[in-house]
Amino acid sequence: MKVKEKIETNPQECEAPNMRKSGESGWNLLRYLIVGVLFGIIFVKAEVISWFRIQEMFRLQSFFMYGVIGSAILVGIISIQIIKRFGIKTLSGEPIKIADKEFRKGQVIGGFIFGLGWALTGACPGPLFAQIGSGFSVVLVTLLSAIAGTWVYGRFADKLPN
């Protein structure tokens, strides 16, 4: 029987956690900026930041977004399988760790609420940043409101069903 290594995560802690043990600074951190830049360019060039593309998706009138998300997941699955099977390590030689996602009611209720907002704004959090960058400066208001929404969740997190 395979014994699964339990990764210690505090429930208060981040959902996209930094599993790196050694600290990082300066030039090391710049790498994430560069990955972000490439990612932002892909977002704009594939037009996935378009409000229209999201409408096409929710109206089932174009395969495009399903193709994007589906093929991204496929490449992600294959990549993680390769990493796990071959025990690939990070650049600094640490074993790669990925925290499990545990079931919470929020995935249903919060997920649905996010979906409502996704169809209105035509953006999930990533595209918000790319929309602002590509010249739709008014989306800054949407971003600030999203931060406010996150804050309100944090304020009442212990009172919501979870």
Added chain:
Amino acid sequence: MEQLIEWIKQPWPWYIAGPLIGLTVPALLIIGNKSFGISSSLRHACAACIPAKIPFFQYDWKKETWNMLFVLGIFLGGIIAAVFLSNPDAIVVAESTQEDLAQLGITDFRNLLPADIFSWSNLFTLKGLFFFVIGGFLVGFGTRYAGGCTSGHAIMGISNLQWPSLLATTFFMLGGFAMTHLILPYIMQWVGF
């Protein structure tokens, strides 16, 4: 080189964009053991700027600086794509979607976002209230309640074969369908389209 730039300027097909987005997952893991996730940046912004002694925002956000730099990069990438690589032609929206949206009152199909909605002049109107303020709030509140967004759950979570992420993604989609088909027609009327 000229030809390459011309080719890059065209809208990229899904089978190029999707796999490239998927490669972000191993890239972040290999660079520094980071799990792909974007909505967390909104939480870090709260923790850094307005923690207000709320337990949910009491954590070492400085350790997650990478995530803030990642989203800063997405913003800069947006600028680069728009300034240097922008497509000279109008976006091609599916005919049927154009017809549906025209019925709801959208008239401008030239840009990535419809100018009918996304302009500063709409900020202090009902359009701004629904599409920017309420829409943004739902995105921020919902993603954090769900513990992730399209990147953290749909891409990173499902890639790691996590069923809670598949569940979350299912409800992202259900919320989107409900808004698009059941609620949006009423909102469009209320806000004056």
